[in-house]
Amino acid sequence: MTTQNKSECPAEGLLKLLSGKWKPQIFLFAVSGPVRFNGLLRDLKGASKQSISVALRELEENGLFDKHIIKQKPLHIEYTLSEKGQALVPVFRQLELVS
Amino acid sequence: MTTQNKSECPAEGLLKLLSGKWKPQIFLFAVSGPVRFNGLLRDLKGASKQSISVALRELEENGLFDKHIIKQKPLHIEYTLSEKGQALVPVFRQLELVS
């Protein structure tokens, strides 16, 4: 750590987390249902594997998404909104109203 | 414009605007009262003139802050939350609750 970040806006971390490139879109997709790596790669025109990978990891590490390994038939991984993630949905809606 | 940005999360622009470096802190200060360029330069340890200048301009251009030229005694400029800016305060509070 540097010298220490005194004060700070409490919402800052969350704002940063949610504003990265592709994050809002990924979040929006996730509101409608589970999201998958390759699906996003197809749907988000212009997004790279790397970006999607990083976005999903960060969203998961910060507890907004849950990562589920589905051992069924095709064997794949699903990302879904966690409870904390769900709690953000109304905040997003409010944000839209302000725009 | 490039090819065109189809879809998009409606809150995306606002998220981007608010998540830039120093922006959340500046916003937080503004909730307590008018903010000024040199005041922020003093209070935000590590922030550069440039960053503050850009942040204030962007917040103003996007209608979150109002810029007032105070012709009184010391003659200075004050930035205050606009109505739209005020409308964001409860959103920030909600955001804090989620964290």
Next chain:
DNA sequence: TCAATTAGTCAAAAAAATATGACTACACAA
């Protein structure tokens, strides 16, 4: 008139975020 305070701008450098393209590894079907 000299120095400080106000509020910036500008070009260039440094740092951080994203994209590119190659590569890995497992499962399944033909």
Next chain:
DNA sequence: TTGTGTAGTCATATTTTTTTGACTAATTGA
């Protein structure tokens, strides 16, 4: 055993954001 789909990683560009430091310009106090 070759090919397809799954889900990535990694090193290296490229792009964007932020910082640095020099400079401007008007106002005020001494």
